[in-house]
Amino acid sequence: MRQYILKRVLLMIPTLLGVAVLVFFLLRVLPGDIVELKYAGTGTYAPKQAIERERAQLGLDKPLWQQFLSWIWGIVRFDFGQSMWTGRPITHEIAIRLELSVELALMATLVAVLISIPLGTLAALRQDSWVDYFVRVFSIAGLAIPSFWLGILMILVFIIYFRWLPPLTFTSFWVNPKANLMQLVWPALAVGYRYSAVATRMTRSAVLEVLREDYIRTARAKGLWEKVILVRHALKNALLPVITVIGLEFAFLVGGLVVTEQVFNLNGIGKLFVEAISQRDYTMVQSLVLLTSFVFIFVNFVVDLINAWLDPRIRYQ
Amino acid sequence: MSRTQNSKLKTQNSAIVEVRGLKKYFPVFSGLFTQRVVGWVKAVDDVSFSIRRGETLGLVGESGCGKTTTGRCILQLERVTEGEILFEGQDLTRLGDAELRLLRRHMQIVFQDPYSSLNPRMTIGQIIGEPIWVHRLLRDRGECRDRVEELLTLVGLNPLMAQRYPHELSGGQRQRVGIARALALEARFVVCDEPVSALDVSIQAQIINLLEELQGRFSLTYLFIAHDLSVVRHISDRIVVMYLGRVAEIADRVELYESPLHPYTQALLSAVPVPDPAVEAQRERVVLKGEVPSPMNPPSGCVFHPRCPIAVEECGQIVPQLREIRPDHWVACSRV
Missing domain, CATH: 1.10.3720.10 (MetI-like)
Incomplete structure (x- = not known):
């Protein structure tokens, strides 16, 4: 019985990893981008440099596999990161x-x-x-x-x-x-x-x-x-x-x-x-x-x- | 005349169970929105016989002829539609649930299917011990455990089996558990409802021998329900033959097998193969025409007449009553 429990607990890891891969890449396929949405809300003209700067700040300019690995590495350390929208820690x-x-x-x-x-x-x-x-x-x-x-x-x-x-x-x-x-x-x-x-x-x-x-x-x-x-x-x-x-x-x-x-x-x-999805708050949706x-x-x-x-x-x- | 009356009187006095005019009809429902009763399945239709103390009464017939329903009705596991069931002179059909519950101590049943008749969530010890506990035969847990172990030994199982669950046992072992459970309350009368038909032939013999041994030891009375004629012949003292919810013939075992009088019994017995191929090839078989009619719509008169080799026109009109043709040999056929 103890062995069975251990096996089931260990089996959770590949399942969750599969979920992580799926949600991460599905979100990136969605049209729309958090930075654009953020500026769209303000109603003002957003200079290209500002958008680029914001992207770099959120780490969205790096290749996908790097973004994914750094996110997973955080989760392994129980660090879910910050909400891309509010900037507050996701765990909070x-x-x-x-x-x-x-x-x-x-x-x-x-x-x-x-x-x-x-x-x-x-x-x-x-x-x-x-x-x-x-x-x-x-x-x-x-x-x-x-x-x-x-x-x-x-x-x-x-x-x-x-x-x-x-x-x-x-x-x-x-x-x-x-x-x-x-x-x-x-x-x-x-x-x-x-x-x-x-x-x-x-x-x-x-x-x-x-x-x-x-x-x-x-x-x-x-x-x-x-x-x-x-x-x-x-x-x-x-x-x-x-x-x-x-x-x-x-x-x-x-x-x-x-x-x-x-x-x-x-x-x-x-x-x-719902809020996180409509705001394309990638890190938040992924964690949820x-x-x-x-x-x-x-x-x-x-x-x-x-x-x-x-x-x-x-x-x- | 006086001799037959005497023997009748004796029969009645020594009877432990008497079934009088037992009828059990199951309603058939139909209708899309409102369920209406559109007919009745006459599973058991006006059946009477008695079981004498200490004997084994065999109850045989094809599947669907009402033998199991009869057995269940006797123990009040099914409420009867009509008729009386006298157990040691007391009419069970008139008793309330509480009185009946107390009487269950004395009458038990061994079920056909040893797989489904044991609760999968209880250990063997709990299954056998529960009735002892509920009927307050023993009030001490230790004594109760000892009694369970004693019962397990009695039916030829290892007392350590008490810790096991039903799914860990073989079919034969489970049937032994079923027997131990039936004996736990020191019942005097046990209905064996096809206790061996779900088992392998080699195991069948063991269970039959066990049942016989226990009968001698505790002077039990059995109602042995089966469709296997050779098993019934081996274990029974007297035999009741049923066809389509009615009794066809009642006789002593030897008498019935040597000189069956009812045409249905004759056909049934001739269907049993003879082990000697030479004899088997030569003997004449009575082969019945057609299928068993539906018990929802049984034939008029004698229910057997459409298939009977000796039927005449009046068989379709008159319901034959059981008549004592020879001493203790009753036949329901107007042509005998």
């Missing part, structure tokens, strides 16, 4: 937004788990009853309703009935937990509901499948209580695919929720991502892509470990 720019994004992702996951596992199980147990139909409609609606629209509806309702407005600045949980939760609970609900839809459907079908297994009949023949059969024999086996789905969705959420952040006026990774890829790979790895721990049939040698 990401750090101030990551807390919000991770917290929102965790809360949304919690909401999704609390909705999907009980509802999915209930729907499976009462298959084809009105409970089941209700759950199915509820989860399909979650998939169909865009979360930004749900977010707008929520905000409208809050403004009208509770006089609540999304605060303009983010309060850290460690500074003021109450204000922090008040701010994030609504976006977490909006995102978590959507995210619960997939997990609910997965739970329902997994539980349905497991309930038809022979060992459930065995458990019944043993004379166990229905509750024990459900929890110990059925749910434990049904949760494997659900955990996989939830893990992947969590990784997706950490990568940022562009639209939801916009609606609830949150300054998270998603917003940073690398970060989200890492989160994806890492969460996948953790999900695999949880599955191996839960299911003795999965053994890694």
